[in-house]
Amino acid sequence: MVKIPKEQNRYCPSCDTYTEQTVKEVTNRSGSPWSKKSRKRQRKIDNGYGSFPFENPANRSRGGSNPTSSKKDLQFTCTECGKAWKPKNTLKAAKFEIER
Numbered sequence: 001m002v003k004i005p006k007e008q009n010r011y012c013p014s015c016d017t018y019t020e021q022t023v024k025e026v027t028n029r030s031g032s033p034w035s036k037k038s039r040k041r042q043r044k045i046d047n048g049y050g051s052f053p054f055e056n057p058a059n060r061s062r063g064g065s066n067p068t069s070s071k072k073d074l075q076f077t078c079t080e081c082g083k084a085w086k087p088k089n090t091l092k093a094a095k096f097e098i099e100r
């Protein structure tokens with residue numbers, strides 16, 4: 001379990017200094033259903049390709065490690081300028097929580 005504080009003193013790219021920022025997890029943001037990636041996925045689901053799609057991560061690998069952790073989509077909002085930004089290197093964890 002990874003817990004991170006909701007308010008952090010971080011570097012702001014637009015202010016160019018360290019400011020107080022709030023963390024928000026951006027979830028359930030599905031992409032456009034008409035993008036090339038999602039059309040390709042839908043075509044694979046309709047026509048079938050091996051055991052695709054892999055819904056259960058335990059059935060995913062063939063002799064490899066089973067990925068249970070995932071990269072978290074975090075968004076930092078600066079309280080000084082009010083601008084939001086995303087870090088390049090995001091956190092990777094199986095269980096994740098933002099503390100208040």
Ligand SMILES: [Zn+2]
Nearest residue numbers: 012015078081
């Ligand atoms: Zn700022």
